[in-house]
Amino acid sequence: MRTEFSKEQQLLRDIVSRALREKSPATAVRELMASDRGYDLAVWQELCGDVGLTGVHVPEAHGGAGGGAVELGIVAEEMGRTLFCGPWFASAVMAGTALLEATSDEVRGELLPRIADGSTIGTLVLDDLNGPGGVGGSIRAAGDGKLSGTAAMAVDAHVADLLLVAARDDAGLGLHAVEGGAPGLVVEPLQVVDPTRKLSRVVFADVPARRVGDVTAGALDRIWDRICSAFAHEMIGGAQHLFETTVNYTKERFQFGRPIGSFQALKHRCADLLLELEIARALTHHSARCLDAGEGEPYVASMAKAAAADAYMSAARAGIQLRGGIGFTWENDTHLWFKRAKGSEVLFGTPAIHRERMMTMLEGAA
Amino acid sequence: MTADEIRREVSAWLDANWRVDRPLIEWREILLEGGWAAPHWPEEWYGRGFTLDQTMVVAEVFREKDVVPAAQVGPRGLASETILACGSDDQKRRFLRPILTGEHTWCQLFSEPGSGSDLAGLSTRAELKDGNWIVNGQKVWNTSAHHADFGLLVARTDWDVPKHQGISYFLLDMRQPGVEARPLRQMNGHQSFNEVFMTNAVVAPEDLIGGEGNGWHVAKTTLSFERRGFSRRVRGSSLDGPKQGPIYAEYEEELRIATEPYTWYPQREGRVDLVLPRARETGAINDPATRQEIAKLICLYTGARLASDSAEARRKAGTTEIIPAGSIGKLAASVIARQASHVHTMISGADAMLSGPDSAADGIIAEVLVSVPAISIAGGTDEIQRNIISERVLGMPKGFRADQGPFRDIKRNA
Ligand SMILES: Cc1cc2nc3c(=O)[nH]c(=O)nc-3n(C[C@H](O)[C@H](O)[C@H](O)COP(=O)(O)OP(=O)(O)OC[C@H]3O[C@@H](n4cnc5c(N)ncnc54)[C@H](O)[C@@H]3O)c2cc1C
Ligand SMILES: Cc1cc2nc3c(=O)[nH]c(=O)nc-3n(C[C@H](O)[C@H](O)[C@H](O)COP(=O)(O)OP(=O)(O)OC[C@H]3O[C@@H](n4cnc5c(N)ncnc54)[C@H](O)[C@@H]3O)c2cc1C
Numbered sequence: 001m002r003t004e005f006s007k008e009q010q011l012l013r014d015i016v017s018r019a020l021r022e023k024s025p026a027t028a029v030r031e032l033m034a035s036d037r038g039y040d041l042a043v044w045q046e047l048c049g050d051v052g053l054t055g056v057h058v059p060e061a062h063g064g065a066g067g068g069a070v071e072l073g074i075v076a077e078e079m080g081r082t083l084f085c086g087p088w089f090a091s092a093v094m095a096g097t098a099l100l101e102a103t104s105d106e107v108r109g110e111l112l113p114r115i116a117d118g119s120t121i122g123t124l125v126l127d128d129l130n131g132p133g134g135v136g137g138s139i140r141a142a143g144d145g146k147l148s149g150t151a152a153m154a155v156d157a158h159v160a161d162l163l164l165v166a167a168r169d170d171a172g173l174g175l176h177a178v179e180g181g182a183p184g185l186v187v188e189p190l191q192v193v194d195p196t197r198k199l200s201r202v203v204f205a206d207v208p209a210r211r212v213g214d215v216t217a218g219a220l221d222r223i224w225d226r227i228c229s230a231f232a233h234e235m236i237g238g239a240q241h242l243f244e245t246t247v248n249y250t251k252e253r254f255q256f257g258r259p260i261g262s263f264q265a266l267k268h269r270c271a272d273l274l275l276e277l278e279i280a281r282a283l284t285h286h287s288a289r290c291l292d293a294g295e296g297e298p299y300v301a302s303m304a305k306a307a308a309a310d311a312y313m314s315a316a317r318a319g320i321q322l323r324g325g326i327g328f329t330w331e332n333d334t335h336l337w338f339k340r341a342k343g344s345e346v347l348f349g350t351p352a353i354h355r356e357r358m359m360t361m362l363e364g365a366a
Numbered sequence: 367m368t369a370d371e372i373r374r375e376v377s378a379w380l381d382a383n384w385r386v387d388r389p390l391i392e393w394r395e396i397l398l399e400g401g402w403a404a405p406h407w408p409e410e411w412y413g414r415g416f417t418l419d420q421t422m423v424v425a426e427v428f429r430e431k432d433v434v435p436a437a438q439v440g441p442r443g444l445a446s447e448t449i450l451a452c453g454s455d456d457q458k459r460r461f462l463r464p465i466l467t468g469e470h471t472w473c474q475l476f477s478e479p480g481s482g483s484d485l486a487g488l489s490t491r492a493e494l495k496d497g498n499w500i501v502n503g504q505k506v507w508n509t510s511a512h513h514a515d516f517g518l519l520v521a522r523t524d525w526d527v528p529k530h531q532g533i534s535y536f537l538l539d540m541r542q543p544g545v546e547a548r549p550l551r552q553m554n555g556h557q558s559f560n561e562v563f564m565t566n567a568v569v570a571p572e573d574l575i576g577g578e579g580n581g582w583h584v585a586k587t588t589l590s591f592e593r594r595g596f597s598r599r600v601r602g603s604s605l606d607g608p609k610q611g612p613i614y615a616e617y618e619e620e621l622r623i624a625t626e627p628y629t630w631y632p633q634r635e636g637r638v639d640l641v642l643p644r645a646r647e648t649g650a651i652n653d654p655a656t657r658q659e660i661a662k663l664i665c666l667y668t669g670a671r672l673a674s675d676s677a678e679a680r681r682k683a684g685t686t687e688i689i690p691a692g693s694i695g696k697l698a699a700s701v702i703a704r705q706a707s708h709v710h711t712m713i714s715g716a717d718a719m720l721s722g723p724d725s726a727a728d729g730i731i732a733e734v735l736v737s738v739p740a741i742s743i744a745g746g747t748d749e750i751q752r753n754i755i756s757e758r759v760l761g762m763p764k765g766f767r768a769d770q771g772p773f774r775d776i777k778r779n780a
Contacts, residue, residue: 004679247760262763267756275697279669286672307665355661366652
């Protein structure tokens with residue numbers, strides 16, 4: 001297994017990075033986070049259509065670029081760096097991965113091309129966002145296929161054309177496709193700490209749905225791992241942004257007649273942060289390579305999610321603290337990343353949940 | 367040369383030359399002449415200019431055939447690398463050979479009671495008198511100095527220039543009346559390091575290395591080798607199991623003396639390898655809080671290894687970014703060792719009060735708990751690594767300095 005990115009992967013990163021720096025500056029983030037919709041349709045179409053960001057991991061046969069977890073991770077990392085606002089993670093990562101891991105080639109042939117080109121916005125609706133073990137308790141599919149129940153939180157469901165819902169019926173846990181706006185479907189936007197990621201409560205009252213696949217325990221674990229690996233990349237990108245801007249700030253801000261970056265308390269904090277970030281980044285990149293190669297420790301994604309979440313919060317805390325009073329203002333952009341870090345720490349399982357998941361895979365349950 | 371070609375050539379050579387009934391030194395002389403003692407050294411100096419990977423192939427064949435290699439344990443590696451990089455041809459001719467044969471052992475005489483982290487603030491004095499350098503002063507924390515034949519010595523030769531410019535580097539004969547090494551007992555009970563007193567010790571002019579006043583440059587060469595090799599374990603390449611033949615007895619005796627100061631080094635790294643076995647054995651593996659800490663340790667350990675592989679790959683690919691792999695790796699080793707020690711404590715519970723044969727794993731765990739504090743000090747403290755990382759990698763501004771100007775005028779320890 002290689003430990004470095006290929007030339008093509010570097011090129012992908014350069015392209016994505018350039019596009020996002022241009023399309024997702026902090027001014028755009030602020031505008032979109034204050035809007036109900038949460039994304040800019042023109043930018044979305046450009047990034048999906050021209051740059052192909054929703055299809056990097058989709059097989060070529062289904063209209064994608066044929067990459068894997070590594071390519072998905074590269075895009076996620078750059079999105080996290082710029083705090084991109086839009087349903088990319090919900091549609092490409094969550095819905096895309098669910099289709100890839102839990103449906104037949106026929107279903108994939110029908111639904112994936114629309115995800116890959118961005119013409120359909122998808123999301124995956126899970127009734128537990130803490131861990132795969134809790135999924136399937138609250139939403140049921142009746143004999144006629146109609147769904148009832150509630151998902152307390154779903155990512156970007158308010159703009160989804162296609163909701164893939166994990167729901168239980170007599171055959172077990174299945175993946176059920178629901179059209180946005182279907183009768184009986186109520187999507188209630190929630191107030192959130194991190195307004196750059198929109199969450200809604202989704203209530204199903206006899207909502208017509210089509211069962212498109214089985215969600216076996218193995219499939220759910222694979223979906224969870226791929227989502228967590230991509231998510232760890234998103235966090236690493238954000239942490240890296242905070243780290244770089246914070247170190248730069250300490251070189252420019254003068255107190256006591258010298259740059260605050262010359263004070264050892266700050267230098268040592270930054271050195272420790274670099275170490276934590278390097279370790280989390282290595283685990284994150286490793287997780288994607290392992291998922292693609294089908295090698296490595298079974299718990300690579302949980303290592304990545306736990307380490308990246310902790311490193312992101314460390315970078316976020318330092319990002320505010322090392323800026324002093326200005327860091328605590330609404331006007332300064334640092335809090336946007338702080339809030340993303342806080343939200344990311346708990347979505348798809350806290351670090352503690354992932355560490356326990358690791359240990360269970362390694363040694364069995366306690 | 368490919369691995370197969372190397373394998374064939376070294377095997378044929380060993381088949382023709384290796385015998386278990388030769389005296390150790392005589393065997394190593396032959397090894398040296400054959401060019402297999404240090405294949406990674408340059409061709410002019412006993413080597414073949416091999417890469418590290420090629421050298422590993424040679425070592426592998428030696429192990430397979432139970433062949434005694436050139437002497438390698440302890441600080442002698444620092445000596446040979448420093449002499450190779452900065453020494454004169456005459457010095458290389460005189461010193462390299464006995465390092466490889468094992469006739470000479472070395473130690474590092476850098477730290478002093480008054481200057482450790484601030485190595486360049488050293489005040490051991492060397493003065494030229496009647497054609498020889500006369501050395502007076504004290505060194506401390508010098509591992510293996512109690513059985514060393516030579517020392518890598520830094521001393522001040524000019525007190526009227528800024529501190530880095532007045533230092534010279536010497537190859538000191540330890541077996542002389544003016545040099546006395548007194549073993550110091552460490553908090554873990556071992557006696558690996560010493561204090562070394564020099565009273566009118568004599569160094570011949572030809573044993574000054576790198577030129578007068580150029581000692582700081584030479585010392586940095588030594589330190590970079592030291593830091594790079596830090597996470598690599600200092601371990602004798604002991605041949606597995608008892609072997610028949612007089613040469614093995616001589617070799618085992620050499621290893622016993624040379625590795626004695628280092629038997630606790632694996633413990634100072636935290637013995638991550640013992641964590642899961644101990645957790646299973648004690649049942650702590652079922653404790654949720656302990657499981658969290660074990661998982662954190664696994665993440666740190668795995669991530670640090672991956673990060674260092676990735677830095678190595680980037681370096682090989684010729685990256686232009688600054689990767690102070692030595693400093694980051696050394697800091698990571700400290701963090702890992704501390705977390706491992708913390709986890710071992712959680713696992714042992716009240717048993718962590720016991721030591722020696724009364725304690726777990728025949729005292730190994732107890733030794734971990736009282737040896738880990740060394741890793742964040744030896745070879746440059748954690749704080750110094752953080753200074754290096756923040757200033758050289760992150761480009762953060764240097765702080766206020768109180769040690770500019772002639773060394774004579776700088777405030778220092780009494
Ligand atoms: C909620 C809140 C309420 C406040 N209320 C008031 C108020 O009512 N009245 C008022 O006058 N002010 C108030 N302040 C301002 C507050 O006192 C300052 O923000 C604080 O003193 C830090 O100064 P600064 O923001 O200029 O940061 P800076 O001084 O620029 O500090 C930036 C970073 O550098 C570090 N740093 C600076 N100097 C050193 C050093 N020598 N060694 C090590 N690190 C150093 C700091 O710790 C910080 O991490 C308030 C601030 C907040 C956040
Ligand atoms: C097991 C072991 C083996 C050793 N082997 C050898 C050997 O073979 N040869 C040899 O020469 N030496 C050896 N040493 C010595 C070692 O290199 C020194 O102990 C080390 O460099 C620290 O120096 P010091 O002990 O004088 O502490 P000091 O330099 O006095 O440091 C005391 C404290 O102050 C901190 N400090 C100092 N300067 C700064 C700064 N600029 N910024 C922030 N904090 C600072 C340090 O981090 C430390 O916490 C060994 C040490 C140990 C523990």
